[in-house]
Amino acid sequence: MILRITHETRYRYAEPVSLSGHLLYLRPRENSRQRLHHFDLSISPDPILSRVEDPLDNERWTIRFPENTDHLDLVSTAVVETLESNPFNFVLDPSAIESPFEYAPELKFALGPYLAPPFDDTQRALQAWLDQNFAERPRNTVEMLTAFSQLIYERLTYVRREERGIQPSLTTLELGGGACRDFAVLFTELCRTLGLAARFVSGYMHAPDGDDHRTIGAMHAWAEVYLPGAGWKAIDPTHGIWCDDRFVPVAHGAQAEVVNPVQGDYFAPHPVASSLEVSVIVEPTELPASSQQQQQS
Incomplete structure:
Protein backbone atom coordinates (compact mmCIF):
# COMPACT_ATOMS: atom_id res chain seq x y z
CA MET A 1 0.00 0.00 0.00
CA LEU A 83 4.80 -4.19 2.33
CA GLU A 84 3.36 -6.18 5.27
CA SER A 85 0.05 -7.04 3.57
CA ASN A 86 -0.13 -10.43 5.31
CA PRO A 87 0.86 -10.11 8.98
CA PHE A 88 0.84 -13.93 9.33
CA ASN A 89 3.49 -14.53 6.68
CA PHE A 90 6.00 -16.13 9.05
CA VAL A 91 7.07 -19.48 10.45
CA LEU A 92 7.67 -19.75 14.17
CA ASP A 93 10.62 -21.61 15.60
CA PRO A 94 9.33 -24.97 16.90
CA SER A 95 10.23 -23.91 20.44
CA ALA A 96 7.77 -20.97 20.24
CA ILE A 97 4.73 -22.64 18.66
CA GLU A 98 3.13 -23.14 22.05
CA SER A 99 3.05 -20.73 24.99
CA PRO A 100 4.51 -20.26 27.45
CA PHE A 101 7.96 -20.75 25.94
CA GLU A 102 11.51 -19.80 26.90
CA TYR A 103 13.75 -17.62 24.78
CA ALA A 104 17.16 -19.05 23.94
CA PRO A 105 19.93 -17.55 26.13
CA GLU A 106 21.34 -15.40 23.30
CA LEU A 107 17.90 -14.00 22.53
CA LYS A 108 17.12 -13.39 26.18
CA PHE A 109 20.32 -11.37 26.51
CA ALA A 110 19.53 -9.22 23.46
CA LEU A 111 15.89 -8.77 24.47
CA GLY A 112 16.64 -7.82 28.08
CA PRO A 113 15.06 -4.31 28.05
CA TYR A 114 11.89 -5.69 26.44
CA LEU A 115 11.53 -8.53 28.93
CA ALA A 116 11.91 -6.33 32.02
CA PRO A 117 8.68 -6.72 33.98
CA PRO A 118 6.82 -3.81 35.62
CA PHE A 119 7.45 -2.93 39.25
CA ASP A 120 6.47 -5.68 41.69
CA ASP A 121 3.17 -4.14 42.82
CA THR A 122 2.13 -3.47 39.23
CA GLN A 123 3.17 -6.92 38.10
CA ARG A 124 1.18 -8.61 40.86
CA ALA A 125 -1.91 -6.58 39.92
CA LEU A 126 -1.47 -7.36 36.22
CA GLN A 127 -1.00 -11.05 36.97
CA ALA A 128 -4.20 -11.00 39.05
CA TRP A 129 -6.05 -9.39 36.12
CA LEU A 130 -4.70 -12.06 33.76
CA ASP A 131 -5.70 -14.83 36.17
CA GLN A 132 -9.22 -13.43 36.34
CA ASN A 133 -9.75 -12.47 32.70
CA PHE A 134 -7.38 -14.61 30.64
CA ALA A 135 -6.87 -17.79 32.64
CA GLU A 136 -8.10 -20.15 29.92
CA ARG A 137 -6.01 -19.04 26.99
CA PRO A 138 -5.01 -20.93 23.83
CA ARG A 139 -1.74 -22.87 23.96
CA ASN A 140 -0.88 -21.96 20.35
CA THR A 141 1.17 -18.76 20.50
CA VAL A 142 -0.42 -17.03 17.50
CA GLU A 143 -3.93 -17.91 18.66
CA MET A 144 -3.08 -16.79 22.18
CA LEU A 145 -1.79 -13.37 21.07
CA THR A 146 -4.83 -12.92 18.81
CA ALA A 147 -7.20 -13.68 21.68
CA PHE A 148 -5.13 -11.50 23.99
CA SER A 149 -5.35 -8.39 21.81
CA GLN A 150 -9.06 -8.96 21.22
CA LEU A 151 -9.62 -9.29 24.97
CA ILE A 152 -8.23 -5.80 25.57
CA TYR A 153 -10.17 -4.43 22.60
CA GLU A 154 -13.43 -5.89 23.88
CA ARG A 155 -13.02 -5.26 27.62
CA LEU A 156 -11.70 -1.70 27.52
CA THR A 157 -13.24 1.47 26.12
CA TYR A 158 -11.31 3.69 23.76
CA VAL A 159 -11.14 7.30 24.97
CA ARG A 160 -9.45 10.02 22.96
CA ARG A 161 -7.20 11.94 25.37
CA GLU A 162 -5.72 15.27 24.31
CA GLU A 163 -3.65 15.82 27.46
CA ARG A 164 0.01 14.91 27.56
CA GLY A 165 1.37 11.76 29.12
CA ILE A 166 0.53 8.11 29.31
CA GLN A 167 -1.67 6.46 31.92
CA PRO A 168 -0.08 3.82 34.12
CA SER A 169 -1.36 0.42 33.06
CA LEU A 170 -3.23 -0.07 36.33
CA THR A 171 -5.03 3.24 35.83
CA THR A 172 -6.16 2.06 32.40
CA LEU A 173 -7.59 -1.08 33.99
CA GLU A 174 -9.20 0.85 36.85
CA LEU A 175 -10.83 3.35 34.50
CA GLY A 176 -11.76 0.65 32.04
CA GLY A 177 -10.25 2.47 29.07
CA GLY A 178 -7.81 4.94 27.63
CA ALA A 179 -6.20 6.20 24.45
CA CYS A 180 -4.25 4.08 21.96
CA ARG A 181 -0.96 4.83 23.72
CA ASP A 182 -2.47 3.64 27.01
CA PHE A 183 -3.68 0.41 25.37
CA ALA A 184 -0.22 -0.16 23.89
CA VAL A 185 1.52 0.34 27.24
CA LEU A 186 -0.93 -1.97 28.99
CA PHE A 187 -0.53 -4.66 26.34
CA THR A 188 3.26 -4.38 26.48
CA GLU A 189 3.37 -4.75 30.27
CA LEU A 190 0.89 -7.62 30.22
CA CYS A 191 3.04 -9.41 27.61
CA ARG A 192 6.13 -8.99 29.76
CA THR A 193 4.20 -10.33 32.74
CA LEU A 194 3.59 -13.44 30.61
CA GLY A 195 7.31 -13.66 29.79
CA LEU A 196 7.04 -12.28 26.26
CA ALA A 197 9.45 -9.62 24.97
CA ALA A 198 7.39 -6.60 23.93
CA ARG A 199 7.99 -2.96 22.99
CA PHE A 200 5.97 0.18 22.39
CA VAL A 201 5.62 1.52 18.82
CA SER A 202 4.65 5.01 17.69
CA GLY A 203 3.50 5.63 14.15
CA TYR A 204 0.59 6.19 11.80
CA MET A 205 -2.37 4.15 10.63
CA HIS A 206 -4.65 4.42 7.63
CA ALA A 207 -8.02 4.18 9.38
CA PRO A 208 -10.33 1.36 8.33
CA ASP A 209 -14.02 1.86 7.72
CA GLY A 210 -15.92 2.18 10.99
CA ASP A 211 -12.83 3.14 12.99
CA ASP A 212 -14.90 5.42 15.25
CA HIS A 213 -12.17 8.08 15.11
CA ARG A 214 -9.64 5.93 16.99
CA THR A 215 -6.82 6.93 14.65
CA ILE A 216 -8.23 9.83 12.64
CA GLY A 217 -6.38 13.13 13.07
CA ALA A 218 -3.60 11.86 15.33
CA MET A 219 -0.61 9.57 15.50
CA HIS A 220 -1.25 6.00 16.57
CA ALA A 221 0.47 3.58 18.96
CA TRP A 222 0.66 -0.20 19.16
CA ALA A 223 3.03 -2.93 20.36
CA GLU A 224 5.53 -5.37 18.89
CA VAL A 225 6.18 -8.82 20.36
CA TYR A 226 9.35 -10.78 19.60
CA LEU A 227 8.59 -14.31 18.40
CA PRO A 228 11.49 -16.70 17.69
CA GLY A 229 11.55 -17.50 13.98
CA ALA A 230 9.33 -14.55 13.12
CA GLY A 231 11.12 -11.61 14.75
CA TRP A 232 9.23 -8.53 15.87
CA LYS A 233 5.53 -8.85 15.05
CA ALA A 234 3.19 -5.90 15.45
CA ILE A 235 -0.15 -6.16 17.25
CA ASP A 236 -2.66 -3.36 17.78
CA PRO A 237 -4.74 -3.86 20.96
CA THR A 238 -6.71 -0.67 20.22
CA HIS A 239 -8.37 -2.55 17.35
CA GLY A 240 -7.67 -6.14 18.46
CA ILE A 241 -5.72 -7.04 15.30
CA TRP A 242 -2.27 -7.96 14.00
CA CYS A 243 -0.80 -5.02 12.09
CA ASP A 244 -0.85 -5.12 8.30
CA ASP A 245 0.11 -2.67 5.57
CA ARG A 246 -2.19 0.06 6.92
CA PHE A 247 0.32 0.66 9.72
CA VAL A 248 3.38 2.90 9.36
CA PRO A 249 5.82 2.52 12.27
CA VAL A 250 8.04 5.49 13.08
CA ALA A 251 9.87 4.62 16.31
CA HIS A 252 9.95 1.98 19.04
CA GLY A 253 11.11 1.88 22.63
CA ALA A 254 11.15 -0.19 25.79
CA GLN A 255 9.32 2.74 27.44
CA ALA A 256 6.66 4.71 25.63
CA GLU A 257 7.83 8.14 26.82
CA VAL A 258 11.18 7.72 25.05
CA VAL A 259 9.63 7.89 21.58
CA ASN A 260 7.02 10.62 21.99
Missing part, protein backbone atom coordinates in the same frame (compact mmCIF):
# COMPACT_ATOMS: atom_id res chain seq x y z
CA ILE A 2 1.22 3.50 -0.85
CA LEU A 3 0.30 6.07 1.81
CA ARG A 4 0.79 9.81 1.98
CA ILE A 5 1.10 11.23 5.49
CA THR A 6 0.71 14.89 6.38
CA HIS A 7 1.38 15.71 10.02
CA GLU A 8 1.08 19.28 11.35
CA THR A 9 1.92 20.34 14.91
CA ARG A 10 1.48 24.01 15.75
CA TYR A 11 2.25 25.62 19.12
CA ARG A 12 1.25 29.20 19.91
CA TYR A 13 2.47 31.29 22.87
CA ALA A 14 0.86 34.47 24.18
CA GLU A 15 4.27 36.18 24.08
CA PRO A 16 7.79 35.22 23.01
CA VAL A 17 9.28 32.37 25.06
CA SER A 18 12.54 30.48 25.18
CA LEU A 19 12.38 26.96 23.74
CA SER A 20 14.42 24.07 25.05
CA GLY A 21 16.06 21.68 22.65
CA HIS A 22 13.31 19.52 21.13
CA LEU A 23 13.58 15.84 20.17
CA LEU A 24 11.54 14.70 17.18
CA TYR A 25 10.54 11.17 16.20
CA LEU A 26 8.61 11.84 13.01
CA ARG A 27 10.49 10.12 10.16
CA PRO A 28 8.99 6.71 9.27
CA ARG A 29 11.17 3.61 9.46
CA GLU A 30 12.97 2.17 6.46
CA ASN A 31 13.46 -1.60 6.29
CA SER A 32 12.49 -4.67 4.28
CA ARG A 33 8.83 -4.22 5.22
CA GLN A 34 8.57 -0.49 4.57
CA ARG A 35 10.04 1.86 1.97
CA LEU A 36 10.20 5.60 2.48
CA HIS A 37 9.93 7.32 -0.89
CA HIS A 38 9.66 10.89 0.35
CA PHE A 39 10.05 12.75 3.60
CA ASP A 40 10.14 16.47 4.26
CA LEU A 41 10.00 18.37 7.53
CA SER A 42 9.34 22.12 7.62
CA ILE A 43 10.14 23.90 10.89
CA SER A 44 9.41 27.49 11.92
CA PRO A 45 11.26 29.35 13.32
CA ASP A 46 14.43 28.12 11.65
CA PRO A 47 16.29 25.80 14.03
CA ILE A 48 19.77 24.46 14.44
CA LEU A 49 19.19 20.84 13.48
CA SER A 50 21.05 17.57 13.96
CA ARG A 51 20.06 14.00 13.10
CA VAL A 52 21.25 10.86 14.87
CA GLU A 53 20.29 7.25 15.40
CA ASP A 54 19.25 6.73 18.99
CA PRO A 55 20.36 3.63 20.96
CA LEU A 56 17.43 1.65 19.50
CA ASP A 57 18.20 2.58 15.86
CA ASN A 58 15.34 5.07 15.61
CA GLU A 59 16.05 8.23 13.65
CA ARG A 60 15.92 11.14 16.09
CA TRP A 61 16.07 14.79 15.09
CA THR A 62 17.25 17.36 17.63
CA ILE A 63 16.29 20.99 17.03
CA ARG A 64 17.53 24.03 18.96
CA PHE A 65 16.38 27.64 18.77
CA PRO A 66 18.82 30.50 19.50
CA GLU A 67 16.10 33.18 19.67
CA ASN A 68 12.84 33.56 21.59
CA THR A 69 9.66 32.93 19.63
CA ASP A 70 5.87 33.15 19.95
CA HIS A 71 5.28 29.99 17.88
CA LEU A 72 6.63 26.61 16.86
CA ASP A 73 5.36 24.95 13.67
CA LEU A 74 6.33 21.42 12.61
CA VAL A 75 4.91 20.18 9.29
CA SER A 76 6.06 16.81 7.96
CA THR A 77 5.02 15.04 4.77
CA ALA A 78 5.92 11.48 3.82
CA VAL A 79 5.14 8.97 1.11
CA VAL A 80 5.55 5.44 2.40
CA GLU A 81 5.20 2.07 0.71
CA THR A 82 4.13 -0.56 3.24
CA PRO A 261 6.91 12.28 18.54
CA VAL A 262 7.65 15.80 19.85
CA GLN A 263 9.52 16.30 23.12
CA GLY A 264 10.49 19.68 24.57
CA ASP A 265 9.57 22.57 26.84
CA TYR A 266 9.31 26.33 26.82
CA PHE A 267 10.49 28.82 29.44
CA ALA A 268 9.53 32.34 30.49
CA PRO A 269 10.13 34.48 33.58
CA HIS A 270 6.39 34.33 34.33
CA PRO A 271 3.43 32.11 33.27
CA VAL A 272 2.65 32.36 29.56
CA ALA A 273 -0.47 30.86 28.00
CA SER A 274 0.04 28.39 25.17
CA SER A 275 -2.08 26.38 22.74
CA LEU A 276 -1.52 23.35 20.55
CA GLU A 277 -3.15 22.23 17.31
CA VAL A 278 -2.37 18.86 15.72
CA SER A 279 -3.56 17.48 12.40
CA VAL A 280 -2.68 14.09 10.90
CA ILE A 281 -3.93 12.90 7.51
CA VAL A 282 -3.09 9.41 6.24
CA GLU A 283 -4.45 8.63 2.79
CA PRO A 284 -3.74 6.30 -0.13
CA THR A 285 -1.71 7.81 -2.95
CA GLU A 286 0.52 6.88 -5.85
CA LEU A 287 4.29 6.74 -5.98
CA PRO A 288 6.10 9.87 -7.17
CA ALA A 289 7.31 9.57 -10.76
CA SER A 290 10.95 9.60 -9.63
CA SER A 291 10.37 6.58 -7.35
CA GLN A 292 8.58 4.66 -10.11
CA GLN A 293 11.51 5.25 -12.49
CA GLN A 294 14.01 4.06 -9.87
CA GLN A 295 12.02 0.84 -9.31
CA GLN A 296 11.80 0.15 -13.03
CA SER A 297 15.54 0.67 -13.48
Whole structure:
Protein backbone atom coordinates (compact mmCIF):
# COMPACT_ATOMS: atom_id res chain seq x y z
CA MET A 1 0.00 0.00 0.00
CA ILE A 2 1.22 3.50 -0.85
CA LEU A 3 0.30 6.07 1.81
CA ARG A 4 0.79 9.81 1.98
CA ILE A 5 1.10 11.23 5.49
CA THR A 6 0.71 14.89 6.38
CA HIS A 7 1.38 15.71 10.02
CA GLU A 8 1.08 19.28 11.35
CA THR A 9 1.92 20.34 14.91
CA ARG A 10 1.48 24.01 15.75
CA TYR A 11 2.25 25.62 19.12
CA ARG A 12 1.25 29.20 19.91
CA TYR A 13 2.47 31.29 22.87
CA ALA A 14 0.86 34.47 24.18
CA GLU A 15 4.27 36.18 24.08
CA PRO A 16 7.79 35.22 23.01
CA VAL A 17 9.28 32.37 25.06
CA SER A 18 12.54 30.48 25.18
CA LEU A 19 12.38 26.96 23.74
CA SER A 20 14.42 24.07 25.05
CA GLY A 21 16.06 21.68 22.65
CA HIS A 22 13.31 19.52 21.13
CA LEU A 23 13.58 15.84 20.17
CA LEU A 24 11.54 14.70 17.18
CA TYR A 25 10.54 11.17 16.20
CA LEU A 26 8.61 11.84 13.01
CA ARG A 27 10.49 10.12 10.16
CA PRO A 28 8.99 6.71 9.27
CA ARG A 29 11.17 3.61 9.46
CA GLU A 30 12.97 2.17 6.46
CA ASN A 31 13.46 -1.60 6.29
CA SER A 32 12.49 -4.67 4.28
CA ARG A 33 8.83 -4.22 5.22
CA GLN A 34 8.57 -0.49 4.57
CA ARG A 35 10.04 1.86 1.97
CA LEU A 36 10.20 5.60 2.48
CA HIS A 37 9.93 7.32 -0.89
CA HIS A 38 9.66 10.89 0.35
CA PHE A 39 10.05 12.75 3.60
CA ASP A 40 10.14 16.47 4.26
CA LEU A 41 10.00 18.37 7.53
CA SER A 42 9.34 22.12 7.62
CA ILE A 43 10.14 23.90 10.89
CA SER A 44 9.41 27.49 11.92
CA PRO A 45 11.26 29.35 13.32
CA ASP A 46 14.43 28.12 11.65
CA PRO A 47 16.29 25.80 14.03
CA ILE A 48 19.77 24.46 14.44
CA LEU A 49 19.19 20.84 13.48
CA SER A 50 21.05 17.57 13.96
CA ARG A 51 20.06 14.00 13.10
CA VAL A 52 21.25 10.86 14.87
CA GLU A 53 20.29 7.25 15.40
CA ASP A 54 19.25 6.73 18.99
CA PRO A 55 20.36 3.63 20.96
CA LEU A 56 17.43 1.65 19.50
CA ASP A 57 18.20 2.58 15.86
CA ASN A 58 15.34 5.07 15.61
CA GLU A 59 16.05 8.23 13.65
CA ARG A 60 15.92 11.14 16.09
CA TRP A 61 16.07 14.79 15.09
CA THR A 62 17.25 17.36 17.63
CA ILE A 63 16.29 20.99 17.03
CA ARG A 64 17.53 24.03 18.96
CA PHE A 65 16.38 27.64 18.77
CA PRO A 66 18.82 30.50 19.50
CA GLU A 67 16.10 33.18 19.67
CA ASN A 68 12.84 33.56 21.59
CA THR A 69 9.66 32.93 19.63
CA ASP A 70 5.87 33.15 19.95
CA HIS A 71 5.28 29.99 17.88
CA LEU A 72 6.63 26.61 16.86
CA ASP A 73 5.36 24.95 13.67
CA LEU A 74 6.33 21.42 12.61
CA VAL A 75 4.91 20.18 9.29
CA SER A 76 6.06 16.81 7.96
CA THR A 77 5.02 15.04 4.77
CA ALA A 78 5.92 11.48 3.82
CA VAL A 79 5.14 8.97 1.11
CA VAL A 80 5.55 5.44 2.40
CA GLU A 81 5.20 2.07 0.71
CA THR A 82 4.13 -0.56 3.24
CA LEU A 83 4.80 -4.19 2.33
CA GLU A 84 3.36 -6.18 5.27
CA SER A 85 0.05 -7.04 3.57
CA ASN A 86 -0.13 -10.43 5.31
CA PRO A 87 0.86 -10.11 8.98
CA PHE A 88 0.84 -13.93 9.33
CA ASN A 89 3.49 -14.53 6.68
CA PHE A 90 6.00 -16.13 9.05
CA VAL A 91 7.07 -19.48 10.45
CA LEU A 92 7.67 -19.75 14.17
CA ASP A 93 10.62 -21.61 15.60
CA PRO A 94 9.33 -24.97 16.90
CA SER A 95 10.23 -23.91 20.44
CA ALA A 96 7.77 -20.97 20.24
CA ILE A 97 4.73 -22.64 18.66
CA GLU A 98 3.13 -23.14 22.05
CA SER A 99 3.05 -20.73 24.99
CA PRO A 100 4.51 -20.26 27.45
CA PHE A 101 7.96 -20.75 25.94
CA GLU A 102 11.51 -19.80 26.90
CA TYR A 103 13.75 -17.62 24.78
CA ALA A 104 17.16 -19.05 23.94
CA PRO A 105 19.93 -17.55 26.13
CA GLU A 106 21.34 -15.40 23.30
CA LEU A 107 17.90 -14.00 22.53
CA LYS A 108 17.12 -13.39 26.18
CA PHE A 109 20.32 -11.37 26.51
CA ALA A 110 19.53 -9.22 23.46
CA LEU A 111 15.89 -8.77 24.47
CA GLY A 112 16.64 -7.82 28.08
CA PRO A 113 15.06 -4.31 28.05
CA TYR A 114 11.89 -5.69 26.44
CA LEU A 115 11.53 -8.53 28.93
CA ALA A 116 11.91 -6.33 32.02
CA PRO A 117 8.68 -6.72 33.98
CA PRO A 118 6.82 -3.81 35.62
CA PHE A 119 7.45 -2.93 39.25
CA ASP A 120 6.47 -5.68 41.69
CA ASP A 121 3.17 -4.14 42.82
CA THR A 122 2.13 -3.47 39.23
CA GLN A 123 3.17 -6.92 38.10
CA ARG A 124 1.18 -8.61 40.86
CA ALA A 125 -1.91 -6.58 39.92
CA LEU A 126 -1.47 -7.36 36.22
CA GLN A 127 -1.00 -11.05 36.97
CA ALA A 128 -4.20 -11.00 39.05
CA TRP A 129 -6.05 -9.39 36.12
CA LEU A 130 -4.70 -12.06 33.76
CA ASP A 131 -5.70 -14.83 36.17
CA GLN A 132 -9.22 -13.43 36.34
CA ASN A 133 -9.75 -12.47 32.70
CA PHE A 134 -7.38 -14.61 30.64
CA ALA A 135 -6.87 -17.79 32.64
CA GLU A 136 -8.10 -20.15 29.92
CA ARG A 137 -6.01 -19.04 26.99
CA PRO A 138 -5.01 -20.93 23.83
CA ARG A 139 -1.74 -22.87 23.96
CA ASN A 140 -0.88 -21.96 20.35
CA THR A 141 1.17 -18.76 20.50
CA VAL A 142 -0.42 -17.03 17.50
CA GLU A 143 -3.93 -17.91 18.66
CA MET A 144 -3.08 -16.79 22.18
CA LEU A 145 -1.79 -13.37 21.07
CA THR A 146 -4.83 -12.92 18.81
CA ALA A 147 -7.20 -13.68 21.68
CA PHE A 148 -5.13 -11.50 23.99
CA SER A 149 -5.35 -8.39 21.81
CA GLN A 150 -9.06 -8.96 21.22
CA LEU A 151 -9.62 -9.29 24.97
CA ILE A 152 -8.23 -5.80 25.57
CA TYR A 153 -10.17 -4.43 22.60
CA GLU A 154 -13.43 -5.89 23.88
CA ARG A 155 -13.02 -5.26 27.62
CA LEU A 156 -11.70 -1.70 27.52
CA THR A 157 -13.24 1.47 26.12
CA TYR A 158 -11.31 3.69 23.76
CA VAL A 159 -11.14 7.30 24.97
CA ARG A 160 -9.45 10.02 22.96
CA ARG A 161 -7.20 11.94 25.37
CA GLU A 162 -5.72 15.27 24.31
CA GLU A 163 -3.65 15.82 27.46
CA ARG A 164 0.01 14.91 27.56
CA GLY A 165 1.37 11.76 29.12
CA ILE A 166 0.53 8.11 29.31
CA GLN A 167 -1.67 6.46 31.92
CA PRO A 168 -0.08 3.82 34.12
CA SER A 169 -1.36 0.42 33.06
CA LEU A 170 -3.23 -0.07 36.33
CA THR A 171 -5.03 3.24 35.83
CA THR A 172 -6.16 2.06 32.40
CA LEU A 173 -7.59 -1.08 33.99
CA GLU A 174 -9.20 0.85 36.85
CA LEU A 175 -10.83 3.35 34.50
CA GLY A 176 -11.76 0.65 32.04
CA GLY A 177 -10.25 2.47 29.07
CA GLY A 178 -7.81 4.94 27.63
CA ALA A 179 -6.20 6.20 24.45
CA CYS A 180 -4.25 4.08 21.96
CA ARG A 181 -0.96 4.83 23.72
CA ASP A 182 -2.47 3.64 27.01
CA PHE A 183 -3.68 0.41 25.37
CA ALA A 184 -0.22 -0.16 23.89
CA VAL A 185 1.52 0.34 27.24
CA LEU A 186 -0.93 -1.97 28.99
CA PHE A 187 -0.53 -4.66 26.34
CA THR A 188 3.26 -4.38 26.48
CA GLU A 189 3.37 -4.75 30.27
CA LEU A 190 0.89 -7.62 30.22
CA CYS A 191 3.04 -9.41 27.61
CA ARG A 192 6.13 -8.99 29.76
CA THR A 193 4.20 -10.33 32.74
CA LEU A 194 3.59 -13.44 30.61
CA GLY A 195 7.31 -13.66 29.79
CA LEU A 196 7.04 -12.28 26.26
CA ALA A 197 9.45 -9.62 24.97
CA ALA A 198 7.39 -6.60 23.93
CA ARG A 199 7.99 -2.96 22.99
CA PHE A 200 5.97 0.18 22.39
CA VAL A 201 5.62 1.52 18.82
CA SER A 202 4.65 5.01 17.69
CA GLY A 203 3.50 5.63 14.15
CA TYR A 204 0.59 6.19 11.80
CA MET A 205 -2.37 4.15 10.63
CA HIS A 206 -4.65 4.42 7.63
CA ALA A 207 -8.02 4.18 9.38
CA PRO A 208 -10.33 1.36 8.33
CA ASP A 209 -14.02 1.86 7.72
CA GLY A 210 -15.92 2.18 10.99
CA ASP A 211 -12.83 3.14 12.99
CA ASP A 212 -14.90 5.42 15.25
CA HIS A 213 -12.17 8.08 15.11
CA ARG A 214 -9.64 5.93 16.99
CA THR A 215 -6.82 6.93 14.65
CA ILE A 216 -8.23 9.83 12.64
CA GLY A 217 -6.38 13.13 13.07
CA ALA A 218 -3.60 11.86 15.33
CA MET A 219 -0.61 9.57 15.50
CA HIS A 220 -1.25 6.00 16.57
CA ALA A 221 0.47 3.58 18.96
CA TRP A 222 0.66 -0.20 19.16
CA ALA A 223 3.03 -2.93 20.36
CA GLU A 224 5.53 -5.37 18.89
CA VAL A 225 6.18 -8.82 20.36
CA TYR A 226 9.35 -10.78 19.60
CA LEU A 227 8.59 -14.31 18.40
CA PRO A 228 11.49 -16.70 17.69
CA GLY A 229 11.55 -17.50 13.98
CA ALA A 230 9.33 -14.55 13.12
CA GLY A 231 11.12 -11.61 14.75
CA TRP A 232 9.23 -8.53 15.87
CA LYS A 233 5.53 -8.85 15.05
CA ALA A 234 3.19 -5.90 15.45
CA ILE A 235 -0.15 -6.16 17.25
CA ASP A 236 -2.66 -3.36 17.78
CA PRO A 237 -4.74 -3.86 20.96
CA THR A 238 -6.71 -0.67 20.22
CA HIS A 239 -8.37 -2.55 17.35
CA GLY A 240 -7.67 -6.14 18.46
CA ILE A 241 -5.72 -7.04 15.30
CA TRP A 242 -2.27 -7.96 14.00
CA CYS A 243 -0.80 -5.02 12.09
CA ASP A 244 -0.85 -5.12 8.30
CA ASP A 245 0.11 -2.67 5.57
CA ARG A 246 -2.19 0.06 6.92
CA PHE A 247 0.32 0.66 9.72
CA VAL A 248 3.38 2.90 9.36
CA PRO A 249 5.82 2.52 12.27
CA VAL A 250 8.04 5.49 13.08
CA ALA A 251 9.87 4.62 16.31
CA HIS A 252 9.95 1.98 19.04
CA GLY A 253 11.11 1.88 22.63
CA ALA A 254 11.15 -0.19 25.79
CA GLN A 255 9.32 2.74 27.44
CA ALA A 256 6.66 4.71 25.63
CA GLU A 257 7.83 8.14 26.82
CA VAL A 258 11.18 7.72 25.05
CA VAL A 259 9.63 7.89 21.58
CA ASN A 260 7.02 10.62 21.99
CA PRO A 261 6.91 12.28 18.54
CA VAL A 262 7.65 15.80 19.85
CA GLN A 263 9.52 16.30 23.12
CA GLY A 264 10.49 19.68 24.57
CA ASP A 265 9.57 22.57 26.84
CA TYR A 266 9.31 26.33 26.82
CA PHE A 267 10.49 28.82 29.44
CA ALA A 268 9.53 32.34 30.49
CA PRO A 269 10.13 34.48 33.58
CA HIS A 270 6.39 34.33 34.33
CA PRO A 271 3.43 32.11 33.27
CA VAL A 272 2.65 32.36 29.56
CA ALA A 273 -0.47 30.86 28.00
CA SER A 274 0.04 28.39 25.17
CA SER A 275 -2.08 26.38 22.74
CA LEU A 276 -1.52 23.35 20.55
CA GLU A 277 -3.15 22.23 17.31
CA VAL A 278 -2.37 18.86 15.72
CA SER A 279 -3.56 17.48 12.40
CA VAL A 280 -2.68 14.09 10.90
CA ILE A 281 -3.93 12.90 7.51
CA VAL A 282 -3.09 9.41 6.24
CA GLU A 283 -4.45 8.63 2.79
CA PRO A 284 -3.74 6.30 -0.13
CA THR A 285 -1.71 7.81 -2.95
CA GLU A 286 0.52 6.88 -5.85
CA LEU A 287 4.29 6.74 -5.98
CA PRO A 288 6.10 9.87 -7.17
CA ALA A 289 7.31 9.57 -10.76
CA SER A 290 10.95 9.60 -9.63
CA SER A 291 10.37 6.58 -7.35
CA GLN A 292 8.58 4.66 -10.11
CA GLN A 293 11.51 5.25 -12.49
CA GLN A 294 14.01 4.06 -9.87
CA GLN A 295 12.02 0.84 -9.31
CA GLN A 296 11.80 0.15 -13.03
CA SER A 297 15.54 0.67 -13.48
